Amino acid sequence: MGTVMKFGGTSVATVEKMQAIASFVRTRRETGENIVVVVSAMGKTTDRLVEMAMNLSDTPDPRELDMLLSTGEQQSVALMAMGLDAEGVAAISMTGAQAGIRTEGKYTRNRIANIDPTAIKAQHALGKVVVVAGFQGMNEAGDITTLGRGGSDTTAVALAAKLGFDCAIYTDVEGVYSVDPRMVPSAKKLDQISYEEMMEMAALGAGVMEPRAVEIGKKYGVPIYVAKSLSEKAGTWIDEGEAMEKKLITGLSVSGEILMVTVEKIPNDPGAVASIFQALQEQEINVDMISQTAPMEGTVAISFTCEVGDREGVRKAIHTIKHDGINVQARLQGDITKISVVGIGMRDTSGVASRMFQLFAREGIPFFQVTTSEISISYTIPSDRKQAAIQAIAKEFEL
Amino acid sequence: MGTVMKFGGTSVATVEKMQAIASFVRTRRETGENIVVVVSAMGKTTDRLVEMAMNLSDTPDPRELDMLLSTGEQQSVALMAMGLDAEGVAAISMTGAQAGIRTEGKYTRNRIANIDPTAIKAQHALGKVVVVAGFQGMNEAGDITTLGRGGSDTTAVALAAKLGFDCAIYTDVEGVYSVDPRMVPSAKKLDQISYEEMMEMAALGAGVMEPRAVEIGKKYGVPIYVAKSLSEKAGTWIDEGEAMEKKLITGLSVSGEILMVTVEKIPNDPGAVASIFQALQEQEINVDMISQTAPMEGTVAISFTCEVGDREGVRKAIHTIKHDGINVQARLQGDITKISVVGIGMRDTSGVASRMFQLFAREGIPFFQVTTSEISISYTIPSDRKQAAIQAIAKEFEL
Numbered sequence: 001m002g003t004v005m006k007f008g009g010t011s012v013a014t015v016e017k018m019q020a021i022a023s024f025v026r027t028r029r030e031t032g033e034n035i036v037v038v039v040s041a042m043g044k045t046t047d048r049l050v051e052m053a054m055n056l057s058d059t060p061d062p063r064e065l066d067m068l069l070s071t072g073e074q075q076s077v078a079l080m081a082m083g084l085d086a087e088g089v090a091a092i093s094m095t096g097a098q099a100g101i102r103t104e105g106k107y108t109r110n111r112i113a114n115i116d117p118t119a120i121k122a123q124h125a126l127g128k129v130v131v132v133a134g135f136q137g138m139n140e141a142g143d144i145t146t147l148g149r150g151g152s153d154t155t156a157v158a159l160a161a162k163l164g165f166d167c168a169i170y171t172d173v174e175g176v177y178s179v180d181p182r183m184v185p186s187a188k189k190l191d192q193i194s195y196e197e198m199m200e201m202a203a204l205g206a207g208v209m210e211p212r213a214v215e216i217g218k219k220y221g222v223p224i225y226v227a228k229s230l231s232e233k234a235g236t237w238i239d240e241g242e243a244m245e246k247k248l249i250t251g252l253s254v255s256g257e258i259l260m261v262t263v264e265k266i267p268n269d270p271g272a273v274a275s276i277f278q279a280l281q282e283q284e285i286n287v288d289m290i291s292q293t294a295p296m297e298g299t300v301a302i303s304f305t306c307e308v309g310d311r312e313g314v315r316k317a318i319h320t321i322k323h324d325g326i327n328v329q330a331r332l333q334g335d336i337t338k339i340s341v342v343g344i345g346m347r348d349t350s351g352v353a354s355r356m357f358q359l360f361a362r363e364g365i366p367f368f369q370v371t372t373s374e375i376s377i378s379y380t381i382p383s384d385r386k387q388a389a390i391q392a393i394a395k396e397f398e399l
Numbered sequence: 400m401g402t403v404m405k406f407g408g409t410s411v412a413t414v415e416k417m418q419a420i421a422s423f424v425r426t427r428r429e430t431g432e433n434i435v436v437v438v439s440a441m442g443k444t445t446d447r448l449v450e451m452a453m454n455l456s457d458t459p460d461p462r463e464l465d466m467l468l469s470t471g472e473q474q475s476v477a478l479m480a481m482g483l484d485a486e487g488v489a490a491i492s493m494t495g496a497q498a499g500i501r502t503e504g505k506y507t508r509n510r511i512a513n514i515d516p517t518a519i520k521a522q523h524a525l526g527k528v529v530v531v532a533g534f535q536g537m538n539e540a541g542d543i544t545t546l547g548r549g550g551s552d553t554t555a556v557a558l559a560a561k562l563g564f565d566c567a568i569y570t571d572v573e574g575v576y577s578v579d580p581r582m583v584p585s586a587k588k589l590d591q592i593s594y595e596e597m598m599e600m601a602a603l604g605a606g607v608m609e610p611r612a613v614e615i616g617k618k619y620g621v622p623i624y625v626a627k628s629l630s631e632k633a634g635t636w637i638d639e640g641e642a643m644e645k646k647l648i649t650g651l652s653v654s655g656e657i658l659m660v661t662v663e664k665i666p667n668d669p670g671a672v673a674s675i676f677q678a679l680q681e682q683e684i685n686v687d688m689i690s691q692t693a694p695m696e697g698t699v700a701i702s703f704t705c706e707v708g709d710r711e712g713v714r715k716a717i718h719t720i721k722h723d724g725i726n727v728q729a730r731l732q733g734d735i736t737k738i739s740v741v742g743i744g745m746r747d748t749s750g751v752a753s754r755m756f757q758l759f760a761r762e763g764i765p766f767f768q769v770t771t772s773e774i775s776i777s778y779t780i781p782s783d784r785k786q787a788a789i790q791a792i793a794k795e796f797e798l
Contacts (some may be wrong), residue, residue, distance in 0.1 A: 015454040049474065054477055055414040057485040064484070067492050068477035071470035075448065079455055086456040086462070093466050098541060119541075142497060142518075212472035 002034030002124070002165040006156035007135065010172045011229040012076055013043030015083075020098065020230055021170075022083035025129065029089050034124040036165065037091075038134045038156040039080050041072025056399045062107030066136075066146045070096070073133035073152070077155040080131045092131040094119065097144065099130070101137035101155065107185060109148030112137060112155075115162040125167050132159065150210025157213045158332040161220035169209060175236035176201065176208050178399035179252040183390050188399060191234070194241045197250045200342040200376045214238060233340065248352060249397040254390060255338035258288070260368060261314055262303045262331045268295040272326050273302065279320045280306075283313035289338060289378055291369045305380060336368070337386045340378040341393060355378055363392045401433030401523070402431075403447070403565065405555035409571045410628040412442030414482075419629055420569075421482035424766035425530065428488050433523040435564065436490075436710055437533045437555040438479050440471025461506030465535075465545045469495070472532035472551070476663040479530045482587055488527040493518065495535035496543065499685065500554065504535035508547030511536060511554075513545040514561040531558065532750060549609025556612040569628040574635035576608050577798035578651040584797060589649065590703050593640045599741040599775045608614040613637060647751060647795040654737035655790060657687070659767060659779050660713055661702045661730045667694040671725050672701065678719045682712035688737060690768045702768045704779060705736060735767070736785045739765045740792060755796065762791045770795055 005025065012018050049068050053060040060068075068320050077093035084091035096103075097171055099118030123130045134152025139145045147154050152181060153169060159295055160167035174189055176198065181187040193201070197217035207225060217224045217238060228236025266272050273292075280287055290307040306314065318330045346352050353370075356377060360367055367386055369380040393399070405425065411417050428434055448467050452459040459467075483490035495502075499515030520528045533551025546553050552568060559566035567596035567798035573588055575597065580586040592600070599608050607625060616623045626634025633701060635741045665671050672691075679686055688704045705713065710731060717729045722791055745751050752769075755776060764787060768780040782790055792798070 015451055018455060052414055052478060053481055054593045056417060056481045059480045060537045065492075068474055068478075071473050071477075074470045075451075075467055076472075078463045078470075079451060081463045082452055082455045082459045082467075085460050093463055095466075095543070144494070321484050372730055 002163060003028070004036045004038060004156045004160040004163070004167045005166050006038040006152060006167070007040070007229060008169075008171050009040040009043055009045070011170055012039050012080065012237050015079070018076075019086075022080065022089070024230055025084060026087045026089045029086055029129060034163075034165070035129045035155075036120060036159055036163070037080060037084075037129060037131045038152055038159065039073065039076040040134050040152040042076055042079075043067075045072040047073070049154045062141055066107050067144050068290040069120070069146055070136045070144045073135050078131045078133045083205045084129055084131070090127060091105075091131055092123050093131045093133075095133050096136035096155070097138035099132040099159070101132075101158075103137035103139050103145045103147070107143075108146055110137065110139065110145040111234055112147065112158050115158060117159075117162050120130065120159075120163065150213065151211035153210040154216065157216045157222055157224060157238075160218060160222045160224075163227045166225065167217065168225040168227065169213075170227060171208065172229065173208060173226075174228040174231060175226050176238070176251070178250060179390065179394055180254060183254060183387070184237050184394045185399070187394070190236050191274070192237045192239065192241050193250055194344050195238060196375055197342055198238045198345050200340070200373065201251050201253055208237075213269065218296055248342050249399065251342045252390065252393050252397075253340045253342060253399055254386065257310055257334070257383060258305045258336050258380075259307050259308050259314070260302060260303060260305050260333045260336040263318070264301040264304065264329045264331070265299045266328050267326065268298050268300050273300070273327060275324065276302070276317070276321055276328070279317035280314070283310075283316065283317045284319070285313045288393070289369060289371055291382065305336065305369070308334060311359050331367075335383045336380050337383045337391070338378055338380050339386070339389055340376050341397065343378040344375050346375050347375075356393075358395050359392050360389070363388055365389050365392070369384050382393075401435070401562060401581040402427070403435045403437060403555045403559040403564050403566045405437040405551060405553065405566070405568045406628060407413035407570050408439040408442055408444070411438050414478070417478055417482045418485075419775070421479065421486045421488070423629055425486045425488045427527060433562075433564070434561070435519060435527045435555075435558055436479060436483075436528060436530045437551055437558065438472065438475040438530065439533050439551040440468075440777070441475055441478075444471040444474070448459075462542055465506050466543050467645055468545055469532070469535045469543045472505060472534050473579075476530045476532045482539075483528055483530070488528055489526055489652055490530055491522050492530045494532050494543075495554070496537035498529070498531040498558070499558075500531075502538050502546070506542075507545055509538065509544040510762045511546065511557050514557060516558075518576050519558075519562065536552045544683035549612065556615045556621055556623060557621075559621045560615060564621075565624065566616065566621050567624040567626065568585065568612075569626060570607065571628065572607060572625075573627040573630060573632050575587065575627050575637070575650070576787065577649060578793055579653060582786070583651060583793045583798070586793070590638050590651055591636045591638065592643040593743050594637060595774060596741055596743050597637045599739075599772065600650045600652055604793035608637075620671050633750065640781070646741040648740050649744075649798055650741045651789065651792055651796075652739045652741060654783065656707050656733070656782060657704045657735050657737055657779075658707045658710055658713070659702060659704050659732045659735040661700060661732070662717070663700040663728045663730075664698045665701065665727050666725065667697050667699050672699070674723065674725060675716070675720055675727070679713070681719075682716045684716065686710045686769060688770050688779065689725065690770050702779075704768070705734060706733065732767075734782045735779050737779050737780045738785070738788055738792070739775050740796065743774050745776075750778050755792075758791050758795050759788070762787055764788050764791075 081093040103110035104113040480492040502509035503512040623637040
C-alpha cells in the first residue's frame with residue numbers, strides 16, 4: 001500500500017513553500033507507507049518558458065517546446081528531493097522518463113501509453129520517497145514529451161493506478177464544491193463525489209481537476225482525494241460512490257464569458273451540417289455546447305458556444321460556408337454565460353429539468369440553449385442574470 | 400567533415416543573443432558541412448539554480464544538484480533549436496544523454512566515459528544541425544550527471560574528437576592573449592598556441608578555456624579555435640604547433656589575491672610533510688603552488704598558496720598538526736599575487752629563469768616562492784608590485 005501525493009505549481013511556487021510541503025510529506029512518511037510525490041513546475045515557470053519560446057518563434061516546434069517545458073518539473077523534483085533530504089526523509093527525484101512513463105500521441109499533448117514501475121519500486125524497496133516530475137514522459141523515439149493541460153494530475157492518478165496506491169491531489173482549493181464558493185459564499189464542500197459527476201464538473205470548467213485524470217481514476221478504480229495543500233481541513237474523495245451519494249444535484253458549474261452562435265436556414269442534409277463544423281475546425285475553433293432543434297420547413301438551426309476570442313474565426317468560417325454555396329444565416333451573441341447542474345442522481349430521477357424550467361420562469365431568467373447529458377443539464381443565459389441564476393439554483397437544490 | 404561550435408552562457412544570455420547566434424550558425428551551415436552546436440545555460444541561470452538549492456539545504460545531495468543544474472542547458476538547447484528553425488535551419492535539440500554522452504565519476508564533477516554518436520550521425524544524415532546540451536551526460540545508473548566547471552568546453556571538444564570534427568569555442572574574449580589585455584592594454588592576441596602551453600595557461604588561471612577540454616583536444620588531435628562570439632576578428636587556434644611557434648614565452652598568467660602559507664621547523668621526515676597535507680585536505684583546502692627547499696638543521700620549510708578564504712581552514716589544520724605532536728611554526732601572508740610565464744620554447748632553452756631573476760632585481764620587485772614546470776615558471780610576489788611586474792615582463796618578452 002502507499003499513496004501518490006501530487007502538489008501543483010502554486011503549492012511549490014517558492015523555496016519556503018517547498019520546505020513546508022517537505023515537512024508535510026515527512027509527517028505522512030512516518031506512517032511507514034510508500035510514497036510517491038508528483039510535483040508541477042514552480043509557480044509561473046511554464047508561462048515564462050512559453051514566453052521565451054514565443055519570442056524566438058511564432059510557431060515553435062512542438063518537440064522543442066516539450067524539451068523546454070519539461071525542465072520546469074525537473075527543477076521542481078530536484079529541489080523537492082533536496083527539501084525532503086533536509087527534513088531527514090530519504091528521497092530521490094526522477095524525470096518522467098526515469099520513472100518509466102512512456103507516452104504516445106502528439107507533442108505537447110501526449111497520452112500515457114504505459115508505465116514501467118520497476119525503478120520506483122526499487123527505490124521504495126530502499127525506503128525512499130520517490131519524487132516524480134509531473135506532466136512529462138518519453139516517447140518511443142526517446143524524445144522528452146509533455147502531457148498537455150493538467151498533465152501532472154494525469155501523472156499522479158496513472159502512477160497510483162499502476163502501483164495500486166491511493167492518490168491525493170493537493171491544490172489551492174479545499175476540495176470540490178457544489179458551486180464555486182467565490183460566487184456563492186455559503187457553498188458546501190462535498191465530502192464525496194463520484195468519478196462521473198467529477199468528470200462532468202471538470203469538463204464543465206469547475207477547474208479543480210483535469211477530466212482525463214478523473215477518467216483514469218474511474219477506469220482503474222483509484223480513490224482520489226482532493227484537498228487544500230497544507231490545510232488541516234478535510235477535502236473531497238472522488239470514487240465510485242454510487243450508493244453513498246443520495247443528492248439529486250451534486251454541483252453547479254458556471255462558465256466565464258462565452259460567445260453563442262446560432263446558424264439558421266441550414267439545408268436539412270447531414271452534409272451541410274458537417275461542412276459547417278469542418279469550416280469551424282479549419283479555423284481551430286473549439287466548439288463547446290451544441291444544440292440542434294428538429295428541422296422545420298426543410299431547414300435546421302444549430303446553436304453552439306465557443307470562446308469570445310473566436311469571433312473573427314467564426315465569421316471567416318461562415319464566409320467560407322456561404323462561398324461554398326450553402327446560404328445560411330448566422331447570428332453571434334456575446335454576454336453569454338453557461339450554467340450546468342450535475343448530479344448522478346439525475347440518471348434515475350426525472351424532474352430536474354422541469355424544476356429548472358420552473359425556477360427560470362419564477363425568477364424571470366431567460367435562457368437560450370438547453371442541452372442535456374445523462375447526469376447534467378446545461379443552459380446558456382444572459383451574463384447579467386448569472387448571479388440571480390446561481391443563487392436561485394443553489395437555494396433550490398440546497399448546494 | 401564538420402564543426403562543433405560551442406557558445407557559452409554569456410553568448411546565449413538573452414533571446415536576442417540566441418537569435419544572433421542562430422543567424423551566425425545559418426551562414427556557417429550554408430557551406431554544407433555538418434554542424435553540432437553545444438550551448439551552456441543562459442547567463443546566470445546556473446547561479447540562480449544553485450542559490451535555490453542552497454536555500455533548501457546547506458549540503459544539497461549531489462545527484463539532485465546535477466538533476467537541477469542540467470535543466471539550464473536543456474532550456475538553452477530547446478530555445479536554440481527553435482531559433483535555428485526560425486532562421487530556416489532544420490535543427491534538433493538533444494540532452495547530453497540523448498546525444499549519447501555517458502559519464503563516470505562523482506556527481507557534480509563527472510568525466511566523460513564514452514560517447515555513442517549514433518543519434519547525432521542519424522540527424523546529420525537527415526541534414527539537421529544538432530544542438531547538444533553542454534556540461535551534462537548520463538551515468539550507468541541512468542542518472543543525469545554534470546561535468547563540473549567548464550564542462551561545456553569538455554562536451555564540445557569530446558564530441559569533436561568522437562565525430563572527427565574541428566571544434567570552435569565562441570566566448571566573450573577575442574582569443575588567447577599572451578597576457579590579460581585588461582592588465583596590459585597593448586597585449587597581443589596569439590594566432591596560435593600549442594595544447595601544452597594552453598593547458599599551462601588555462602591551469603594557471605588565464606580563464607579562456609577549461610584545461611580538461613584542452614587535454615582532450617591534445618589527446619585526440621582536435622584543432623580548437625577560440626574566438627569572440629559574433630565578432631569578425633580572427634581568434635586563436637590551439638593545436639600541435641610545435642614547429643609553428645618560435646617564441647620563448649607565449650603567455651603571462653596572473654592570479655587574483657591569494658594566501659601564502661609558510662610552515663617551518665617540519666621534522667625532515669616524509670611522514671611529517673604528508674600529515675600536514677592530509678590535515679589541509681581534511682579542511683578541504685585546495686593547495687595550489689607548493690615549494691619546498693632542501694632541509695637545513697634537520698628541519699624543512701614548505702610554502703604553499705591557497706585561496707584567501709581558506710585562512711580559517713589553514714589555522715585549523717595547523718592546530719591539528721601541533722595537537723598531533725608535530726611542533727611546526729606557521730606564517731600566513733595575504734596581499735600575495737602569483738605570476739607565471741609560460742612557453743613551450745622554455746623546454747629547449749635555459750635562461751628564462753635567469754632573465755626573470757635579473758628583471759625582478761632591476762625593478763626592485765621582491766619575490767617569495769619560485770616553482771617551475773617544464774614549460775612555465777611561477778613566482779609569488781607582493782600584490783602591490785603586480786602592475787610593475789606585469790609591465791616589465793611584457794616588455795622583456797615582447798608579449
